[in-house]
Amino acid sequence: MNYLLPLLSILIGYLIALQLKPQAKKNLKLLLAFSGSFLLSLTVIHLLPEVYKSNNNSVGIFIMCGILFQIILEFFSKGAEHGHVHGHGKMTQMPWLLFISLCIHAFLEGFPVGHHHDLAFGIAVHHLPIAIILTTFFINAELNKLVLFFFMVIFAIMTPLGTLVSNSFPIVNEYYTEITAIVIGILFHISSTIIFESSEGHKFNIAKVSMIILGIVLASFL
Numbered sequence: 159m160n161y162l163l164p165l166l167s168i169l170i171g172y173l174i175a176l177q178l179k180p181q182a183k184k185n186l187k188l189l190l191a192f193s194g195s196f197l198l199s200l201t202v203i204h205l206l207p208e209v210y211k212s213n214n215n216s217v218g219i220f221i222m223c224g225i226l227f228q229i230i231l232e233f234f235s236k237g238a239e240h241g242h243v244h245g246h247g248k249m250t251q252m253p254w255l256l257f258i259s260l261c262i263h264a265f266l267e268g269f270p271v272g273h274h275h276d277l278a279f280g281i282a283v284h285h286l287p288i289a290i291i292l293t294t295f296f297i298n299a300e301l302n303k304l305v306l307f308f309f310m311v312i313f314a315i316m317t318p319l320g321t322l323v324s325n326s327f328p329i330v331n332e333y334y335t336e337i338t339a340i341v342i343g344i345l346f347h348i349s350s351t352i353i354f355e356s357s358e359g360h361k362f363n364i365a366k367v368s369m370i371i372l373g374i375v376l377a378s379f380l
Contacts, residue, residue: 161318167282168314171289194352195373224343235259249299268320
């Protein structure tokens with residue numbers, strides 16, 4: 159399940175966008191709010207206590223490095239990791255900077271999953287609306303269907319690949335605390351941005367708050 163959940167969530171999101179062509183932005187924003195809350199709660203409840211129990215005095219620095227690294231990635235991805243995609247006109251070729259940035263982000267997310275199985279649910283919930291939004295955006299931009307399929311399949315593979323690398327190479331486990339702290343920083347930035355960007359004008363409403371509370375409650379049971 160550690161490998162399948164993050165993989166299937168992107169492929170399912172891709173198929174939903176391809177077949178159903180969802181147009182209700184409000185529903186997608188509510189799903190984003192839930193996913194951000196759920197992912198942030200899992201990070202705070204499970205990952206954060208573990209890295210601070212390691213007695214590594216540099217944990218805080220690595221978390222801040224993760225936040226900074228994600229900000230740098232978003233310079234190239236334009237915020238696609240949290241569903242903030244926009245563009246103008248027809249897209250004639252693979253958006254390489256967006257593709258590489260998303261793949262790096264997804265790859266790093268996979269590292270703690272081997273040690274925290276619950277995180278696979280959080281990442282899957284996080285990736286589903288992102289996959290729907292990305293696919294819809296690329297369809298509207300008239301990106302070649304074969305290129306779109308390649309983009310989404312490789313994106314789907316990256317998180318399980320990160321988990322596989324983490325489980326297969328002992329040297330990665332030697333630096334597990336530091337890597338996990340970096341991933342925590344990445345997830346902090348992504349999830350908090352999703353929560354505050356998932357409504358127009360950054361205003362909270364009852365539906366959005368309800369989805370955020372639901373995400374927190376469900377995460378606390380895992």
